[in-house]
Amino acid sequence: MPPVFRKRWQRDSKLGADAVPIDDGNCFACGADNAIGLHLHFERAGTQSVLGHTTLEPQFQGWRDVAHGGIVIALLDEAMAHAAGAAGFRGVTASLRTRFRGPVPLGRQLDIYGEVRWMRRNVLGLYARVSEDKRVLAEGEGHFVSRGPIDPSSDLARKLERT
Numbered sequence: 001m002p003p004v005f006r007k008r009w010q011r012d013s014k015l016g017a018d019a020v021p022i023d024d025g026n027c028f029a030c031g032a033d034n035a036i037g038l039h040l041h042f043e044r045a046g047t048q049s050v051l052g053h054t055t056l057e058p059q060f061q062g063w064r065d066v067a068h069g070g071i072v073i074a075l076l077d078e079a080m081a082h083a084a085g086a087a088g089f090r091g092v093t094a095s096l097r098t099r100f101r102g103p104v105p106l107g108r109q110l111d112i113y114g115e116v117r118w119m120r121r122n123v124l125g126l127y128a129r130v131s132e133d134k135r136v137l138a139e140g141e142g143h144f145v146s147r148g149p150i151d152p153s154s155d156l157a158r159k160l161e162r163t
Contacts, residue, residue, distance in 0.1 A: 029078035038071075040078055040112070048087040049115035050079060056106045067104040072130060076140040079114025079128035084144050087116045091124055091144035098140040104130055110137075122146040 025033035030040045038060075042050040054075070062068035077093055084091040104110065114128040124146060129139040 027078075029074050030082070038074065038078075040075070042079065042082040042086075042112070042114070044086050045113065046086075046115070048083060049113065050082045050086050052079065052082070052112040053109055054112065055109050056104070058106055061106055063103075065106055067106055069100065072100070072104050072138045073098055073140070075110070075112050075130050076114075076128040076138060077142070079112045080126040080140070080142050080144060081114075083114035083116050083126055083128070084124050084146070085150060087119075087124070088149050089119075089124060089144075089146040090148055090150050091146045094123070094143040094145050096140050096142035098138060100138050102135070102137045104137045105132065108132060119146075 023031075025031045026037075028034055028037045030042075031037050032039065036059075038054065038056075040052050040054055042052040045051040056067050056071065060067050060071045062071075073096065076098060077096055080093070080096070081091065109132070111131045112128070113131070114126060116124050117127050118125040122145060124144040126142045126144060127139070128142070130137050
């Protein structure tokens with residue numbers, strides 16, 4: 001991990017610098033055990049990319065009939081996290097830059113795509129987009145810090161293997 005990220009992780013995280021993120025089923029975006037979450041599911045779209053689909057419910061509204069911007073960013077972030085997982089890495093978001101190209105509607109099927117574009121040491125460069133009927137509504141680029149490879153015997157590895 002680059003020194004600047006390591007210092008921030010140590011300073012800001014109760015987990016400590018060498019802690020590995022654990023999927024306990026309560027993730028707001030993809031956790032099956034989170035009663036108020038998005039319950040996103042992704043499938044591999046390539047060796048380093050994923051594709052998911054969702055229909056956002058009214059509780060995720062910002063302006064009338066439009067998803068809240070923070071929810072849209074959560075969709076992008078989760079697609080990036082799952083793309084990192086598809087590439088074999090367990091990562092945490094270091095930065096995310098978002099561009100909204102149109103309103104993201106509620107109650108209609110959305111496609112969520114994420115891919116790993118590059119890796120240097122333990123930093124991954126990722127891209128994600130949210131679209132409806134092939135029209136890009138939001139897209140983002142981010143950097144994730146790899147917290148190590150996914151253990152092939154882990155629940156997360158088995159979950160990714162099934163997709």
